[in-house]
Amino acid sequence: MSRITACIAVVLSFFALPLAAQQSLPPAPLAYEQLEDPAQEEAAQALMETLRCLKCQSQSIADSDAPMAGDMRHQVRSRIQAGEEPEAIRAWLVDRYGDYVSYAPTISETTWPLFAIPVLLLLVAGLILWRRLRKAS
Template identity: 65%
Template sequence: MKRLIALVALALAAPVFAQEEQSTAPYAYRQLDDPAQETKAQDLMETLRCLQCQGQSIADSDAPIAGSMRSLVRERIKAGETPEQIRAWLIERYGDYVSYAPQLTGLTWPLFAVPGVLLLIAFLLLRRRFSAKGAGQ
């Protein structure tokens, strides 16, 4: 009876061990042979957000989707694509959220313009205030 239970337990555990050994993303944890290509891949991976972790780049995350994305980046770099082509493809597939480097578009231009407008208003208010004090003395 003990042997039968042990045999059933091993049979149920076998797929778990096989799944750990099998990798669907060949470059998830393996670097490219060409150091220049690997540097490009690493630089790009540090600017891409892990979709599962949301607070880490795919270079830092251990989430399965981050491993798949690292592998994808390395495969495309190896195939000769530029980092910007890969970024554009990932943004098209996953949306702007995947990139830590936001793009200037028709929808995002206010996010870039508002800080400048606020600085201009602050400058004008301070200038007016100090000009009025200087003229009054």
């Protein structure tokens, strides 16, 4: 019985090794360092505050300490430093991670229901209210 337990422990440890290795990587160079140019850092910070951390999901990448958020901050800062426009960086991140990464989603073929359904619900509620008030008088 103890031999089976030991075998299971060995097998499970092999699955845990990749997870431990991911946490031991050093952070990306620009994850925690600001850019030298204040205007570039301001543009990077403004963009980072509108991008969602995919691991935390309730924080922007500017506020999150997750390693993935650090990598995303590094990408934003290095691309800003290279002269890329913030909206081009946002488009690249949305293309890479999906619409969910942006706190400021755009209307597209996949997100239009998010904008249309509340309007339709308000119209239906207004129609029901109008009919009830008309019947009452």
